[in-house]
Amino acid sequence: MRAVSAAVLAVTAHRSVHDVLRTILTSARKLVGARYAALGIPDGAGGFAEFIADGVTDEQWSAIGPLPRTHGLLGQLLREPHPIRLADIRAHPNFRWWPAAHPDLTDFLGVPILDGDEFVGELFLANSCHEGGFTADDEELMRLLGAHAAIAIVNARLYERARELSIMEERNRIARELHDAVTQKLFSLRLTVDAAAALLERDPARAATELATVRRLAGAATEELRAIVDGQRPADLAGDGLDIALRKQAELLDRVHTATVSYTACDCVPTLTEARQRAVYRVAQEATHNALRHADATRVAVRMVVHNGSVELTVSDDGSGFDPRSAHGAGRRLGLASMRERARATGGVLTVRSEPGAGTTVRLVVPTGG
Numbered sequence: 558m559r560a561v562s563a564a565v566l567a568v569t570a571h572r573s574v575h576d577v578l579r580t581i582l583t584s585a586r587k588l589v590g591a592r593y594a595a596l597g598i599p600d601g602a603g604g605f606a607e608f609i610a611d612g613v614t615d616e617q618w619s620a621i622g623p624l625p626r627t628h629g630l631l632g633q634l635l636r637e638p639h640p641i642r643l644a645d646i647r648a649h650p651n652f653r654w655w656p657a658a659h660p661d662l663t664d665f666l667g668v669p670i671l672d673g674d675e676f677v678g679e680l681f682l683a684n685s686c687h688e689g690g691f692t693a694d695d696e697e698l699m700r701l702l703g704a705h706a707a708i709a710i711v712n713a714r715l716y717e718r719a720r721e722l723s724i725m726e727e728r729n730r731i732a733r734e735l736h737d738a739v740t741q742k743l744f745s746l747r748l749t750v751d752a753a754a755a756l757l758e759r760d761p762a763r764a765a766t767e768l769a770t771v772r773r774l775a776g777a778a779t780e781e782l783r784a785i786v787d788g789q790r791p792a793d794l795a796g797d798g799l800d801i802a803l804r805k806q807a808e809l810l811d812r813v814h815t816a817t818v819s820y821t822a823c824d825c826v827p828t829l830t831e832a833r834q835r836a837v838y839r840v841a842q843e844a845t846h847n848a849l850r851h852a853d854a855t856r857v858a859v860r861m862v863v864h865n866g867s868v869e870l871t872v873s874d875d876g877s878g879f880d881p882r883s884a885h886g887a888g889r890r891l892g893l894a895s896m897r898e899r900a901r902a903t904g905g906v907l908t909v910r911s912e913p914g915a916g917t918t919v920r921l922v923v924p925t926g927g
Contacts, residue, residue, distance in 0.1 A: 574607075574713040574714055574717055575607070576713075577709045577710055577713045578598070578678075581596060581680065581706045581709070581710075582594050582595070582596045582609055582610075582611045583611055584702065585680055585699060585702055586611050586612065586682060588695075588698050588699075588702065589682060589685070589695040589698060589699065590685060590686040590687055591612070591666075591683060591684060591685055591686065591691075592612055592660075592683065592685075592686060593610070593611070593612035593613065593662065593682065593683045593684055594610065594611045594612060594680070594681070594682045594683075595609065595610040595611070596608070596609055596610075596678060596679070596680045596681075597625075597627075597631065597678055597679050598677070598678040599627050599635055599676065599678065599679075603626055603627055603628075604624065604626055605624050605625065605626075605627065608624045608625065612660075613660060617658065617660070621656050621658045621659050622656050622658070628653070629651045629652060629653040630646070630649055630651045630652055630653075630667070631681075632651075633651050634667045634668070634669045634679040634681065635669065635676045635679055636676075637669070638669055638676075639669075640666065640667060640668040640669075640696050640699065641665070641667045641668075642665070642666050642667075642691055642693075642695075642696050643664060643665040643666075644663075644664050644690055645663055645664065645665075646662050646663065646664070646665035646683065647662075649665075660684075662683040662684060663683070663684055663690075664683065664684060664685050664690035664691055665681065665682070665683050665691075666682045666685075666691040666699060667679060667680070667681035667682075668680050668681070668696075668699045668700055668702075670703045670707045670710065671703070671704075671707055677706075677707050677710050677711065678706075680699065680702075680703055680706065682699070744846065744849075744850055745774055745810065745813045745814070746771060746774040746775060748813055748814065749767050749770050749771050749813050750767075750771055752767050753768050770812065773809075774809075774813075794834060794835060794838050798834075799829065799834045799837060799838060799861075800822055800861070802838055803822070803837075803838065803841055803859060804820050804822075806820075806838075806841070806842065806845070807819060807820035807845075807859050808820075810845060810849065810857075814849050816848075816849055816854050816855050816856060817855065817856045817857070818845065818849075818857045818859070819856075819857070819858050820858075820859045820860070820861075821858070821860050822860070822861045822862070823861070823862045823863055825863050828925050829868060829923065829925060832903050833868075833903045833904075833905070833923045833924075835899075836899040836900065836902070836903045836905060836921070836923060837861070837868060837870050837921060837923060839895075839896075839899055840870060840872075840896045840899055840900070840907070840919065841870055841872055843892045843895060844872035844896070844917075844919035845857055845859060845872055846892070847892055847917070848872065848874035848917065851877075851879075852874055852876025852877045852878065852879075852916075852917060853876050853877055854874035854875055854876030854877075854916070855875055855876075856874065857872065857873070857874045858871075858872070858873045858874075859872050860872075860873075863925065866924060867922050867923060867924050867925060868922070868923050868924075868925055869921070870920070870921045870922075871918060871919065871921075873916065873917070873919075874916050874917055874918075876916055876917060877913065877914060878911045878912050878913050878914055878915045878916050878917050879912075879917070880911070880912065880913065881893070881909045881910075881911055896909075896919065896921070900921055900923070903923055904923065904924055905921055905923035905924070906922045906923075907919070907920070907921050908920045
């Protein structure tokens with residue numbers, strides 16, 4: 558029982574499916590004393606998604622050739638929920654053959670690995686190291702290990718899937734943050750560089766001022782990238798708070814772009830969670846960026862007010878407008894999706910009112926407090 562307990566603990570200690578399978582196999586072979594052991598996970602198409610063996614060398618494994626199929630005796634273990642114990646595997650009616658380089662097998666013990674009614678895999682051992690072959694006690698041990706193996710395999714699969722989802726979510730977060738923050742700053746940076754280049758010969762003093770703005774924008778972009786990688790709140794927001802950060806953003810864009818960008822807010826400072834502050838800030842960034850880059854707006858007005866337990870952000874422009882139901886361009890589609898996702902994730906409501914030739918108004922309402 559101590560050996561079984563140690564085997565179960567070893568199996569459940571792993572989170573990788575491959576590590577779980579390998580530990581099940583070596584534990585089983587050690588528990589009953591077998592010369593050979595193998596474990597297969599079916600792929601649902603007549604083959605094995607994974608098949609590992611213990612007791613053969615790498616050279617022997619290579620010489621054996623392709624993985625077996627789920628037919629014959631191996632197939633029976635994936636159809637019937639009962640162990641199979643034989644004094645000679647070749648005497649079983651479902652035994653077929655093995656490749657020329659395959660080790661000669663005699664006595665055999667195979668158990669299905671079941672998760673409820675689902676056949677998760679199969680474990681089998683051959684050529685007992687003890688006189689008389691495999692016993693009923695060996696069979697019971699393997700049945701017990703197989704039950705724990707099923708739990709460990711299912712848990713390892715769930716862990717790997719959760720990890721994959723976490724990685725996807727993080728990739729999506731970084732893509733959204735890059736689009737919402739850094740793209741805008743790089744766009745402004747490019748315009749400022751163009752302006753500095755145009756002024757360099759005829760007005761060096763103004764060119765120097767523009768280059769100072771370039772340095773500031775480059776520094777801000779660097780800070781944004783660092784915050785994105787670290788998963789932190791936006792650099793401006795972390796240092797100044799929401800109201801001042803929005804004001805500074807509007808002043809910078811007004812300075813860099815030909816369009817007039819203004820910001821107004823009520824006197825009261827909104828009480829928002831960090832996630833909601835970040836959502837308001839990023840939506841303001843994205844909506845303003847869309848107006849300047851895609852809509853050729855001459856005026857962009859950013860406004861934030863607090864009333865009825867909510868913070869309301871509106872970004873209005875007098876640009877070319879568009880049909881929100883069929884937004885064209887990858888950047889605009891991603892931007893709209895990003896704003897809607899930010900609103901949804903923080904319990905807010907986002908509306909976009911626009912039509913070709915009539916400008917655009919983006920409105921975000923998020924609740925205050927916790």
